[in-house]
Amino acid sequence: MSVEQIESFVAVAESGGLRDAARRLHITLPPLSRRIRALEDELGTELFERRARGMALTPAGHTFLPHARGILAAIALAARSVAADPPAT
Amino acid sequence: MSVEQIESFVAVAESGGLRDAARRLHITLPPLSRRIRALEDELGTELFERRARGMALTPAGHTFLPHARGILAAIALAARSVAADPPAT
DNA sequence: TCAAATTACGGTCGACGTAAGGATC
């Protein structure tokens, strides 16, 4: 499970489909489709239901989403925690 | 920041040097050295002090360590949360 | 001089993008 996969999952969940999520992530559709598929394979569970008009979260996807957001937030916080700590002006 | 980098950081911190950490991670020294350096570059801070007998955490490294462990734990928990939920026998 | 880390370098594997191919409404 890579950070890119987690970011991709959140983007697709929030966009409701690959098309807009790919724009948001600045990549094209095929690699995004593959990232999601790889994540699902690794987890052993489908996270999205493929519909005609986009991708909808499965129950497992709904369960995973807050975890995914928490991981991304934890990573951002970790980075900030060691960032140059500008002394209060 | 990749998951491998975070795992590598924790392994080196716990092993006290690259040599044993590399064994633990089943990789050789050079890529491990590069992973740590890349993480430090990305964070803009040295995480280890290079000593003759190994690597010792800097203050920034000490700050980062619990965050790193938390991220790895969150990832493991996220995976378990959607794992095939074997019904109570 | 020894132990540990880093740098150099060549090869391989993975991930991207373009293009073509379903599938669903």
Add this chain to the structure above:
DNA sequence: GATCCTTACGTCGACCGTAATTTGA
């Protein structure tokens, strides 16, 4: 037939490992 996702395929960059170099006690 229009829209969205997926598969095929070729290319290029990233990462690994071996080997050589550097650093510090």
